[in-house]
Amino acid sequence: MPKKEHTLLLEGRNVVLEAFRSGKPIDKVFILDGCQDGPVRTIVREAKKRDTLLKFVSKERLAQLSETGQHQGVIAYAAAYEYATIEEMFELAQKRGEDPFFILLDNIEDPHNLGAIIRTANLAGAHGVIIPKRRAVGLTATVAKTSAGALHYTPVAKVTNLAKTIEDLKKRGMWFVCADMDGEMMYRLNLKGPIGMVVGSEGEGIGRLVKEKCDFAAGIPMKGDIDSLNASVAAGVLAYEIVRQRMLQ
Template identity: 50%
Template sequence: MEQTKREQHDVITGRNAVLESLKSERELDTIYVAKGERNGSISQIIALAKKKNIVVKEADSRKLDYLSEGSNHQGVVAIPCSTSYASVEDILAVAEQKGEAPFLIIADEIEDPHNLGALIRTAEAAGAHGMIIPKRRSASLTPIVYKTSAGAVNYLKVARVTNLASEMEHLKERGIWIYGADMDGQNWCETDFSGGVALVVGSEGKGIGRLVRSKCDAVVSLPMEGQINSLNASVAGGILMYEITRQRLKLQAKNVK
């Protein structure tokens, strides 16, 4: 049997099942193929996936066995999207429709799906207009992310781009100031976040990548007074998001008066 009992929720396994899914209108997030495998229909799967701009990753047998829960995956496993990706323009259109300055979150190489889901949940609650994630080296909109976000992915638009640094330059051209959350930055609560804002949140282990950090207009830091010198990405992001929200609400109240 090619498909596992989890297919409708988590994975699609087996060459025929994955190939038919690619030929249909079903949205696939990522396809994992066995390392070095190019025989038979695998090459057709890879070619069709690339044509449809779907991420293809090589994986060893243990990874494929884990994803498929031990079923006969035949060297290929596909992860369906839990929801559709938006474009950056879609996100900016939301801000325009609301008559608000853009408020975006940029997630830089957050590979843990639980952290990404939690970040999406907080971003939606804080009133962000959308999130941008990289196509590579990042968790994506898998069912785990959907569940961890408590369904927030239904309401917060998420765009997936090939090059974060390049996209950041485009945002700057639109008048959006970009703030990176990282070590050795300016005091977070003394930073003016008024106007169009994009907040970059990096992974716990590596923080923001060197190139992405270089594209930030400013870097902001939270005080670390204990023995631990880093916070969970969604926690650090949440604190900064709500400071941005606090300042925006304060400005709105002032303008109403």
């Protein structure tokens, strides 16, 4: 029986446990019958504490429910994920007493890339991730699993028009840098202050209109025989140059 459209399927022990810890409403948890190790016992305890429906099922049943094939004996149905607003990202920055740092994604259609970037955004201290409604993967089970729980702590907003969003954010004092292999070497750029970092896929890259709205293009030094990094790796490299420069302020 496929999951309902209004639910998010969470797979894997860490993902389900982080969902409980973050306070996300969990409707139902399926656990492999006979599985009683530490992490599973913790999940069972959290589920009982919140009156979440618990079902112990066979390996075959979990395989039917799984979308990723990597459930580690635990699958949960969560209430539908609600996208954050950009205003909530500004509020998070203000709460931390920091200049806003947003990561904007264009043409990212691989759920593993999106999940990895959300994880990086959380660890790099970004206040949110912004994705477009078109030509972008949504918040699927694979994204949730790849983010290793970061999806529950990092605001993700979905916007109709990325170029227009950049225009609006510029009016609020932000400036924008995009990852581009023909750009200025990132180490030579001043990446401090309220910043939006724009990353595209290694295939299509960043759309022309979005690229034109950016103030700077940052190039990542590459010494090998191929010409591009995986999108999530490029996002990580550039994000941590921003982190480095912020630490020197």
